[in-house]
Amino acid sequence: MRTPRDKTVAAVRSGVVSSLIDELIALDENLAASLPSGKYAVTLAAPDSVRRFISFNGGKRGVLLWFPRHRDMTAVLSGGKGTLIPLPTGPGFFKALKAFQRSAGAVAAAMDVNPDITDTPALEKKTRLLLRAALRGVCEVYNHDHWVAARASHIPEGRIGIGVAGRKDISGVIVVNKGLMILEREPSEEGVNAFLEFSDAKVCHAVLTGVEPALGALGEGRVMTKGKLPMIQGLFPLLDRFGEIMK
Amino acid sequence: MRYKESQCLYKRAIECIPGGIYGSKSPGFTVPGQFPYFFTEGEGCRIKDADGNSYIDYLCGFGSMILGFGNSRVDDPAAAQLRKGDLLNQPAPVMVELAERLTGLIEGMGWSVFAKNGTDATTLAVSLARVHTGKKRILMAKGAYHGSANWCSTNDFPVLDEKIHVHTFPYGDEAALEELFHRYRDEIACIILTPYHHPTYVPQILPAPSWYPKVESLCEKEGALFIMDDIRANFRLSLKGSHHYFGAKPHLVTMGKSLANGYPIAALMGTKELKSTAGGFFITGTFWTSMVPMIAAMHCLDVMEEEKVQDHVMRVGKRLKEGLFQAAAASGYAVTLSGPDSIPYMNFDEDPDLFLNQKFSAAMAAKGVYLHPHHNWFLSLAHKDSDIDETLEKAAEAFREIRTGA
Ligand SMILES: Cc1ncc(COP(=O)(O)O)c(C=O)c1O
Numbered sequence: 127m128r129t130p131r132d133k134t135v136a137a138v139r140s141g142v143v144s145s146l147i148d149e150l151i152a153l154d155e156n157l158a159a160s161l162p163s164g165k166y167a168v169t170l171a172a173p174d175s176v177r178r179f180i181s182f183n184g185g186k187r188g189v190l191l192w193f194p195r196h197r198d199m200t201a202v203l204s205g206g207k208g209t210l211i212p213l214p215t216g217p218g219f220f221k222a223l224k225a226f227q228r229s230a231g232a233v234a235a236a237m238d239v240n241p242d243i244t245d246t247p248a249l250e251k252k253t254r255l256l257l258r259a260a261l262r263g264v265c266e267v268y269n270h271d272h273w274v275a276a277r278a279s280h281i282p283e284g285r286i287g288i289g290v291a292g293r294k295d296i297s298g299v300i301v302v303n304k305g306l307m308i309l310e311r312e313p314s315e316e317g318v319n320a321f322l323e324f325s326d327a328k329v330c331h332a333v334l335t336g337v338e339p340a341l342g343a344l345g346e347g348r349v350m351t352k353g354k355l356p357m358i359q360g361l362f363p364l365l366d367r368f369g370e371i372m373k
Numbered sequence: 374m375r376y377k378e379s380q381c382l383y384k385r386a387i388e389c390i391p392g393g394i395y396g397s398k399s400p401g402f403t404v405p406g407q408f409p410y411f412f413t414e415g416e417g418c419r420i421k422d423a424d425g426n427s428y429i430d431y432l433c434g435f436g437s438m439i440l441g442f443g444n445s446r447v448d449d450p451a452a453a454q455l456r457k458g459d460l461l462n463q464p465a466p467v468m469v470e471l472a473e474r475l476t477g478l479i480e481g482m483g484w485s486v487f488a489k490n491g492t493d494a495t496t497l498a499v500s501l502a503r504v505h506t507g508k509k510r511i512l513m514a515k516g517a518y519h520g521s522a523n524w525c526s527t528n529d530f531p532v533l534d535e536k537i538h539v540h541t542f543p544y545g546d547e548a549a550l551e552e553l554f555h556r557y558r559d560e561i562a563c564i565i566l567t568p569y570h571h572p573t574y575v576p577q578i579l580p581a582p583s584w585y586p587k588v589e590s591l592c593e594k595e596g597a598l599f600i601m602d603d604i605r606a607n608f609r610l611s612l613k614g615s616h617h618y619f620g621a622k623p624h625l626v627t628m629g630k631s632l633a634n635g636y637p638i639a640a641l642m643g644t645k646e647l648k649s650t651a652g653g654f655f656i657t658g659t660f661w662t663s664m665v666p667m668i669a670a671m672h673c674l675d676v677m678e679e680e681k682v683q684d685h686v687m688r689v690g691k692r693l694k695e696g697l698f699q700a701a702a703a704s705g706y707a708v709t710l711s712g713p714d715s716i717p718y719m720n721f722d723e724d725p726d727l728f729l730n731q732k733f734s735a736a737m738a739a740k741g742v743y744l745h746p747h748h749n750w751f752l753s754l755a756h757k758d759s760d761i762d763e764t765l766e767k768a769a770e771a772f773r774e775i776r777t778g779a
Contacts, residue, residue, distance in 0.1 A: 127532055276529035284726075319726045341393050345383040347406015353726040355574065355747060359401065 128273055130371050133174055136196035138266040138371050139203045140170050144178040145262035145309065146233045146255060147226075151182075153251055157232045161225045166218025168226045172199040182225050187216025189223050205234055243328055253327045254296050256334040261288060261298045261309050263368040264361060268307035274367050281360030284319035285310075288361075290330050291323045291350075302357070320353035322361065336369075375739065378423040379410040396521065397435070397748065404746055407735035415442030417755040420743065428743040429760050431693075431750040436605050436716075439631035439673070439682060441755020446676050447634045451669040458664070465664040471671055475628075475642060478674070480617040482626055483645030487638055488661045491604035491629035492520030494639040495565065497656060498625045499524065501643070502563035502598040505650040510557050512564040512597075514544040516572035519565055519602050544570035544578055547587045554591045563625075564588060565600040568615035569713065573747050574727060576720050577712035585621040598624040598647075604639070607631055608677055609686050609715040609751065634673040636666035676754070683715065686752040689761055690714035693752070696765035704772035718749040729775060736771035 130138075151158050165185030170178040172193040182188075190213045193199035198208030212223055236255055241248035268278050281302055289297025299313035324330035325348045332338035333349065340362075343349040351358045374380075383400060387393035394400060400410050409422035418441050420430045433439070440447060472485040479485075488494050499511050511524070519525040523535040540557070542549040554561060566588065570578040592599045601616045601623035608631045610618040616626065624647060629639035637660075643651060676682070694710040694717050701708040706729070707722040721729040727746065734746035742764050744750060773779070 273531060276531065277527065280527055280529070339387055341387045341400075342384050344405045345387070345393065345400050345410065346380050349405070351401060351405060352731060353728050355402070355727070 130271060130273065130367075132196035132200070133172075133176060134267075134270040134272070135371055136172050136193070136199040137176050137270045138263055138368065139200050140172070140176060140178045141262050141266040142259045142372070143203045143230060143233065144170065144180050145258050146237070147180055147229045149255055149258045150233050150236055151229060153254060154232065154236075157229065161228060162221035164218060164221060166216070166222040166225065168222050169215065170199065170203075172196050180226070182222070185218055185222075188218035188221065189213065189226070190215050191226070203230070241331075243331075246327075249331055250296060250327045253290070253331040253334070257289060257296060257298060257330060258309075260334055260365065260368065261300060263372065264364045265300060265307040265309050267364045267368050267371065268302075271367055271371070274363055277363055278360060279305075280356065281307075282319075282354060282356055284354060284357060285317060286320045286322065286357045286361065287313070287315055287318040288322045289324065290327050291325055293327065296327055296330065300361075318353070320355065320357040321350070322358050323350040323352060324348070325350070340365075375426060376406070376409055376422070376424055378425075380406075382423055383410050402747060404731045404735040404738070408738050409743075417441045417443070418753055418757075418760055426741065428738070428741050429756075429764055430743045431752070431764075432743055432745050432748070433751040433753050434630075434635050435748075436609075436630040436751045437635045438755075439608055439686070439751075439753050440634045440676055440680075441753045442635070444634055444673075444676065444755075447636075447669050447672045450672055451636060451665050454668050455665050460660060460663040464662040465667065467664055467667040467671060468662060471667045474671065474674060475640060478612060479614040479626060479628075479642055481622060481644060482614075482642035484648045484651060485640050485642045486651065486656050487640050487667070488656075488658060489637045489639060490520070491602075491627065491639050492522050493658065493661075494604065494627035494629060494641040495519040495600075495602055496522045496524065497641050497654075498600045498602075498627050499563055499565060501641075501647065501651055501654060502600060502625065504654065505647060506562045506596060506598060508560050508562040508597070509538045510561045511539045512550070512553055512561060513539060513541055514566060514570060515541040516575075517544065517565075517567055517570065517602075518572070518605075519567075520604075544572075545581060545584055547583065550587065550591065554595055554597075558595065561595050561597040563598040563600050564592060565602055567602050567604075568606045568610065568619055568621070571605055571712060571716070571718075571749050573749075575725075576709050577716075577718055577749060579713070580619055580621075585619060589622060592624075600625040600627065602627050604629040605749075606713070606716060609683065610713055611683060612674075612677060632673065633666045633670035634676075636669035637663075638666035638670055680754055682754050685754055686715035686756075687713070689756045689758065690717055690752040692758070692761045693717065693764065696761065697768055700765055700769040701772050703769060704776040706772060706776070712749055715752050716749055717752075719744075732775045733768075733771055736774050737767060740767040740771065742767050 165183045166188035167185040168180045169190040192211040194209050201208035202210050241252050283302050286300045299310040301308050329348045333340045383393050411423035412420050414421045421427050475485045476482050523533045603615045606615045607628045616623050624644050626642045691714040709720045710717050712718050730746045734744050737744050
């Protein structure tokens with residue numbers, strides 16, 4: 127009963143990977159430069175409407191990667207083996223395929239990096255990626271997981287800001303609306319109902335990597351909860367479940 | 374650093390206690406980093422935290438301390454009995470005395486049983502209602518708190534199915550309530566209500582004059598029981614029960630918290646007609662018959678009667694409310710002070726998300742006044758006019774500080 131359903135795991139994993147690809151391309155000029163030129167897009171698809179769309183340079187078509195089973199999607203996107211059928215959806219087919227392979231590989235490598243905490247740029251880069259993964263993951267857990275559904279239904283509608291104090295670049299906004307949770311593409315702090323705020327990138331990194339217990343940092347005021355508390359309290363079980371699903 | 378020891382203790386706590394401090398006492402429910410987490414002593418209306426900081430307290434042990442901390446008229450006889458034994462094999466005579474006293478005092482109630490926590494009493498009440506009526510469904514107001522048991526808490530997991538037969542309605546919405554009674558006709562065991570609506574975070578709501586007559590007539594038609602959960606409000610509105618204050622006529626009443634000025638005891642009371650159902654129910658707990666809290670309750674009732682505690686807490690509460698309203702206005706804030714005067718709560722009209730509540734409460738904590746940012750407050754017999762004056766002076770400073778961002 128507690129075991130996550132295959133579809134949930136695939137939805138969470140594919141959501142996180144697609145978000146990380148977007149984020150890493152924005153962060154890493156070398157990666158962006160190494161991708162084929164032009165506009166194209168990759169769609170990741172599995173049964174029951176698990177679909178992720180990744181646009182490169184604003185492209186709309188290219189390749190659809192069809193995973194016949196949810197488990198295939200999860201396995202392939204975790205770096206393992208699984209069945210995957212590439213179907214052309216437009217002229218950018220080969221470029222899209224290549225770009226996906228390269229960027230997915232770059233994401234895996236970036237997530238493996240363990241930055242020295244004195245190397246601020248590297249630490250901040252990793253923190254941005256971790257935060258993006260966590261926020262997208264939380265949204266997918268909210269939208270798909272049966273286990274936390276009833277609890278999560280207590281989260282009031284509205285917008286939750288999460289990130290490092292005073293650092294818009296290491297922050298995100300989650301929107302809860304009509305039973306769906308989404309990560310805002312261009313977050314703005316305007317009208318945010320609640321904040322989960324890390325005092326600096328180091329704390330954010332330590333908490334997201336599990337090096338420091340979130341509660342300890344909260345107790346010392348290095349993680350702050352502000353505003354509409356039930357929104358933030360509702361996030362913690364989702365974050366825990368996200369960790370469980372990504373194991 | 375003002376809260377160093379609290380934070381060190383909390384760090385240790387999270388290593389060996391899930392959540393460090395759980396439930397409504399968790400730091401996350403306060404203003405983390407800017408509030409004390411551990412307390413060591415209290416006297417009158419003042420409490421001291423683990424760092425030695427002192428506060429005028431307006432949470433009163435979540436309502437329990439109606440006479441104030443260390444009230445010798447309660448504590449001396451309780452401590453004397455403690456030295457002679459608290460939990461003996463069988464109940465002490467005081468159990469009978471307390472039941473007699475409560476049935477004589479609490480309007481409409483013909484019997485009483487005792488437990489420890491409010492949750493014991495509310496859970497017992499809904500179980501009895503189910504057994505008495507032979508029906509399963511329970512109605513409760515959305516956002517109401519009736520304890521930490523799975524039937525009424527936020528522990529919503531697919532394997533905990535105690536809520537399947539629990540249905541909620543917006544407090545005071547007579548049409549919604551009527552609709553539920555209609556939808557589940559012949560299936561409703563009970564409705565459980567607090568005397569007025571005191572959810573967390575939002576302004577408290579007093580019942581409209583038509584509310585209880587409507588509830589009672591719907592229950593009567595359905596053959597459902599009406600449970601008054603008076604655990605939070607009890608004795609701050611009326612010595613005869615908060616239902617007396619609002620003119621309501623419940624079948625079952627639960628009490629706890631202030632019944633014994635902080636000693637662990639809760640009570641479930643019911644009308645005479647329900648006594649045989651209660652008698653056929655297995656009701657027990659190892660500590661439910663312990664004597665010290667019952668002795669404390671008897672003395673607490675004495676003091677409440679003699680000192681007219683309701684008049685006092687209403688009067689000082691009114692002063693607090695009015696003073697806060699004015700102090701807020703002086704800094705350009707419109708605030709709503711809701712609830713009965715003895716159990717107030719404050720919201721900033723411009724900020725339903727409570728950013729300002731949190732700033733204000735943190736500023737007040739730093740000045741030595743404990744006003745919870747998210748939970749309603751309580752007055753006690755120990756709050757004197759001078760405490761209210763001191764609170765209001767500090768509140769004026771705090772409002773100014775948050776206005777100027779100081
Ligand atoms: C109205 C009400 N009912 C029940 C309870 C549960 O009481 P306890 O915490 O003693 O179990 C509370 C506690 O706050 C309460 O306020």
